[in-house]
Amino acid sequence: MTHTAAYRRLSVEERRRQLINAALDLFAHHRPEDVSLDDVAAEAAVSRPLVYRYFPGGKQQLYEAALRSAANDLQQCFVQAEEGPLTQRLARGLDKYLAFVDEHDAGFKALLQGGSVVETSRTSAMVDEVRRDAAEQILKHLQVPKPGLKLGMMIRTWITAVEGASLIWLDEGKQPPLDELRDLLLDHFLATLAATAAGDEQTAEVARRALGLEDEDSPISDLIERVIAVVGEAWSVPAQD
Amino acid sequence: MTHTAAYRRLSVEERRRQLINAALDLFAHHRPEDVSLDDVAAEAAVSRPLVYRYFPGGKQQLYEAALRSAANDLQQCFVQAEEGPLTQRLARGLDKYLAFVDEHDAGFKALLQGGSVVETSRTSAMVDEVRRDAAEQILKHLQVPKPGLKLGMMIRTWITAVEGASLIWLDEGKQPPLDELRDLLLDHFLATLAATAAGDEQTAEVARRALGLEDEDSPISDLIERVIAVVGEAWSVPAQD
Numbered sequence: 001m002t003h004t005a006a007y008r009r010l011s012v013e014e015r016r017r018q019l020i021n022a023a024l025d026l027f028a029h030h031r032p033e034d035v036s037l038d039d040v041a042a043e044a045a046v047s048r049p050l051v052y053r054y055f056p057g058g059k060q061q062l063y064e065a066a067l068r069s070a071a072n073d074l075q076q077c078f079v080q081a082e083e084g085p086l087t088q089r090l091a092r093g094l095d096k097y098l099a100f101v102d103e104h105d106a107g108f109k110a111l112l113q114g115g116s117v118v119e120t121s122r123t124s125a126m127v128d129e130v131r132r133d134a135a136e137q138i139l140k141h142l143q144v145p146k147p148g149l150k151l152g153m154m155i156r157t158w159i160t161a162v163e164g165a166s167l168i169w170l171d172e173g174k175q176p177p178l179d180e181l182r183d184l185l186l187d188h189f190l191a192t193l194a195a196t197a198a199g200d201e202q203t204a205e206v207a208r209r210a211l212g213l214e215d216e217d218s219p220i221s222d223l224i225e226r227v228i229a230v231v232g233e234a235w236s237v238p239a240q241d
Numbered sequence: 242m243t244h245t246a247a248y249r250r251l252s253v254e255e256r257r258r259q260l261i262n263a264a265l266d267l268f269a270h271h272r273p274e275d276v277s278l279d280d281v282a283a284e285a286a287v288s289r290p291l292v293y294r295y296f297p298g299g300k301q302q303l304y305e306a307a308l309r310s311a312a313n314d315l316q317q318c319f320v321q322a323e324e325g326p327l328t329q330r331l332a333r334g335l336d337k338y339l340a341f342v343d344e345h346d347a348g349f350k351a352l353l354q355g356g357s358v359v360e361t362s363r364t365s366a367m368v369d370e371v372r373r374d375a376a377e378q379i380l381k382h383l384q385v386p387k388p389g390l391k392l393g394m395m396i397r398t399w400i401t402a403v404e405g406a407s408l409i410w411l412d413e414g415k416q417p418p419l420d421e422l423r424d425l426l427l428d429h430f431l432a433t434l435a436a437t438a439a440g441d442e443q444t445a446e447v448a449r450r451a452l453g454l455e456d457e458d459s460p461i462s463d464l465i466e467r468v469i470a471v472v473g474e475a476w477s478v479p480a481q482d
Contacts, residue, residue: 114355115365124356140466152427157406157429164401168394184391184437188398191432194361198428198467207471224472226439230448231465 024066028104078137208219265307273359319378353373391441
């Protein structure tokens with residue numbers, strides 16, 4: 001039998017990895033309550049007892065291992081070289097994050113919408129860790145090791161908003177297209193950064209430094225022009241010297 | 242005994258209400274796993290069997306009834322007369338919402354951070370209903386019965402952001418003060434509305450109409466001036482005619 005032959009060839013770590021990948025694949029596309037240990041065994045083409053040998057805690061343990069693996073992937077999204085325009089770095093990070101959401105749609109939704117049978121304080125802690133890590137990575141790009149209250153809150157709130165928008169995007173049958181969603185979220189980042197900078201000196205410094213790194217064809221200048229076009233029609237925007 | 246006397250005087254509906262209020266008070270300030278049926282009985286000054294007579298489903302049923310009651314309160318936040326500047330209506334709604342968060346801190350956190358023992362698909366559905374309802378109320382204030390994809394997504398994402406910021410605010414030991422948090426969230430609304438308007442005609446119309454309703458001392462003009470002060474330093478903002 002093929003899978004017995006495969007079993008002999010794989011090391012313990014490889015076998016573990018294979019089972020986690022099979023579980024991740026299933027949990028990505030089905031609600032946790034719809035995935036059984038038999039499904040995981042079938043997906044990995046191994047026997048049920050073999051799955052239990054590696055994961056004596058059964059489905060819950062497999063779910064948490066798969067989530068750990070997914071969390072590690074997500075934590076890489078905003079890890080990038082700290083050079084070049086900030087908008088390009090954020091766009092790349094968002095592209096990775098949103099591709100993950102796209103590829104793990106049902107699992108992402110079940111995990112974040114709550115009320116799932118496999119949800120525990122451990123799974124919530126992993127979700128929180130991903131959020132905290134994303135915030136830290138973004139603050140690195142902003143060259144701010146210790147954010148003040150307002151800047152820290154703005155970044156963490158934006159991460160919540162990215163998560164929320166991803167869920168809404170799934171609810172809307174994956175509309176608008178991913179690149180439009182990414183641009184929307186990037187605009188939201190820039191807009192809330194500007195609004196926070198307007199009332200916080202640390203954020204203002206960060207915004208100035210980030211603006212200085214942008215190219216001539218930065219999405220920021222485009223956004224500013226378009227915002228002024230809308231706002232200027234109904235409101236007296238003070239002229240710049 | 243006082244509570245027996247009280248029992249005779251209360252109608253079924255009044256008794257139910259009294260038990261729900263006692264439960265709500267406990268669940269507001271403690272994690273669900275730390276609240277027992279005995280606690281609810283003691284808080285309402287009644288016997289444990291009496292609690293069971295009204296809530297045969299025990300703690301879970303009481304939790305869900307308390308959550309239902311809290312959800313009804315939250316759904317009132319953005320229900321207001323549809324007149325006057327939009328920023329004033331939003332500020333009033335935010336004040337009510339944030340006062341609720343402040344008064345139900347531990348319960349709000351346990352409910353939204355997930356992994357709680359009392360969380361079910363029913364409790365998640367109630368949380369979702371509150372979000373959807375807030376979105377509908379805000380769209381009413383914007384006079385948009387049927388939002389397009391981008392405007393709808395912007396509003397719903399902002400509601401997620403308000404929720405996320407509330408959790409962060411609780412994590413930060415309730416800092417900054419509530420009125421600063423409210424102003425931050427109001428600025429975020431205006432900033433993301435402007436950014437969305439920059440790429441969506443429906444949102445642009447809404448923004449123009451909303452701007453037209455603002456007073457002379459609107460927080461919007463203040464925000465615009467402060468944003469331009471930050472952005473204009475490092476970036477060439479096109480002058481207005």
